[in-house]
Amino acid sequence: TLTPILLITFPAATQYFMWEKMRLPIGATFCVMTLHFGQWMSRIFNFYYWAWFPTTFTAPGMMIPSAIFLDVVLMTTGSYMFTALFGGMGWSLLFYPANWTWLAPFRLALKHPSGPLMSIADLMGMGMC
Numbered sequence: 001t002l003t004p005i006l007l008i009t010f011p012a013a014t015q016y017f018m019w020e021k022m023r024l025p026i027g028a029t030f031c032v033m034t035l036h037f038g039q040w041m042s043r044i045f046n047f048y049y050w051a052w053f054p055t056t057f058t059a060p061g062m063m064i065p066s067a068i069f070l071d072v073v074l075m076t077t078g079s080y081m082f083t084a085l086f087g088g089m090g091w092s093l094l095f096y097p098a099n100w101t102w103l104a105p106f107r108l109a110l111k112h113p114s115g116p117l118m119s120i121a122d123l124m125g126m127g128m129c
Contacts, residue, residue: 003061004092010035011067015074015083025075032067036060057124065098066091 015027039060047053073087074080106121 004063004066004095007032007035007061007063008070008088008091011063011070012084015070016080019074025071028067028070028074029064032063036064059102061095062098062102063095066094069094 011028011031014031015025018024018027018030043055043058043060047058048055069090070083070087073090074083077083077086103121106124107119109117110120110123112118112123
């Protein structure tokens, strides 16, 4: 619950600036795409190249569908109040279903050499991801 709450501040500020100055309803999506790019560069250079930690274990939370929803609400209503109420609610509610796509492969069953049948998430240490 903490990730969507913390990550809405920068896209909301970028959305305000791009809507007020340029009338472009793509501020939140643009901000989230640049944040994702920065997160991936950090994970690749810091985790993989520096610490030799597998990048498949360090995927960031997917916020792109939430940002698109926030921009669509602003574009259709044109009101900051409705965007804050309905767009903010949709932002947080779309976070978990948007991450199902990249979390699904970790739910696959795997026969461990020592005997028990476990999911890949259990072997990675993610448990109930």
